[in-house]
Amino acid sequence: MSMTGDIDGYDLIGDVHGCGATLAVLLEKLGYHQRGGVYRHPRRKVIFLGDLVDRGPRIRLAVTIARRMVEEGQAYIVMGNHEVNALSYSRRCRDGSSCEWLREHTPRHNRIVQETFEQYRDHPAEWEDTLAWFMEIPLCLEIDGLRVVHACWDAPLIERFLARHPDGCIDEDFLYDSVEPDSFAFRVIERLTRGIHLRLPDNVEIHSGDGFTRRTFRAHFWAESPRTYGDVVFQPDNLPGDLELRLLSVDEHAKLPYYAPSEPPLFLGHYWCEGVPALPAPNIACLDYSAVKFGRLVAYRWDGEQALNADKFVWVRVPRDMRTREQPWEVDLD
Template identity: 70%
Template sequence: MTTRARLEGYDLIGDVHGCGATLAALLEKMGYHQRGGVYRHPRRRVIFLGDLIDRGPRIRLAVQIARRMVEEGEARIVMGNHEYNALAYCHRAPTGLGREWLREHTPRNNRIIKETLEQFRDHPQEWEEALAWFMEIPLCLEEGGLRVVHACWDQPLIDELRRRRPDGCMDETFLIESTAPGTGAFRILDRLTRGTQMPLPLGVEIHSGDGFTRRSFRTHFWAQSPETWGDVVFQHDNLPGDLELRPLSDEERTRLAHYGPDEPPLFIGHYWCEGIPALPAPNVACLDYSAVKFGRLVAYRWSGERELNADHFVWLRVPREEQVRPRPWEITFE
């Protein structure tokens, strides 16, 4: 690595969700080439925003590409809620908790991880290694003038995380604690990897396009002085009725995180955006454009700028062929 040219910048890549072939194509498009089973660029590195797994057809390939790049120093990654869920789902609960697994095997949770477990079923050793690698993934990154987290940068909680875990990674104790609502570890995991949510009024539900019913909605954290629910909603599904116009109460305001306009550029994934990538704020970029729903796999090519520029997005539309499960010989490379 010492003989390499100076680092020009980072290419941040949003939620892959098992679109491994599209990930390989996006890396090629940005000038990365595979050598010895590892994608490399002479002057740039990748930062993955988490959520490599679940839903898509080439989950093993996605994990393989990212993991090799990270292990070779060609990329970094932050924890997505899906990697975190997989860790808790596959970890037995300590005795006395009254459940068998840290994340219970309910029909809903089974459905979320189903594709991943099926695709790794004939590769149990590889899955164990993937889980061990997920444990080493930090919950957030900050360096060289940029910040990266899967869903929400909440400074007080990140300070608390760094006090407990200076490297920003979980250990087993932290993982176990994080599955108990009300604990500090739970608040950190929930906020950083799932973001802020606002409960809907009693009896109101959103029947989302992904087949799930929701009693809360996802909110963002960069509005300067939000007044209504519509000022903070950040999700594909519209709020029912005229809830967009509903004023935020003081109590609701305290639930929200806040990211100011003078803070360093921040990159997030998580939010299932649609359409042509755009910047929600001059210092915030969301790179999740629903790749696995035949949206776009999106990257932002960052070269040190403090004010982000929408011209620096790069993306590939996910082709219908990505939907077809690969043949066995397709899935491993070298």
């Protein structure tokens, strides 16, 4: 297959979540080297799967590396839910609204963005410029025979979205509309960046390893004829009790799109996978392997193949002794 720009292939990189130093190590391992403050490869480009920010120790460094590569034509990127969160958290509601912020400043939301805001606190102009750049990031990407989205490829919804936003990017009105649960914007943002969540039965909760209590679970969308919760659950936390045997309802079935094996290769982040990278389906790769939880920062080296190959995963483990804040000279890549 001939690639756009006469390159040999793409290296897709999962959720960085502020592990900026580890990102630099992974890029070097993939054969990218810094020239003029930008990581470059003579014959390949990177595609970032979103979620550059939050939680990790070197958020500004992660954003700087990715942004410079994108702006220099060395990489593409799609938006993750944490970039959406940052935009909504930082914008006040419009006059006449009953809310103060598009994303409420609750203790839970405050905790999620805490590291990002602390690391940008002394760099307010840089943060505002970063937020403006987030608005330039598309929600999905289809190029050279592959597809990229942070959480879920819902073809009919994406088709409708791209008919209105051909570049795949949202605008301010779309962002403001996205906080209204009945809006088209909400459905697009929720599905593409957060995926499918099925509600747990009443009085059932999941107490996650990250300290949050959840009343929904993440479901995937590549089971052809799913019958039970266990057929679609896709998250590191186990379902309580015997819920994996619970039958899907008609309404729950209706929430699940289906991505068939005949569809183009699809790359996702978002799902906090653990262990050695593996393919959940022959044409689907999830590249989020919990880097910021001392897991792996994972890439897939794609060379045009339609049937993906687990041998083409490349990763770097995130050691605990690297969790120190970046120094100014590490952010200034020049």
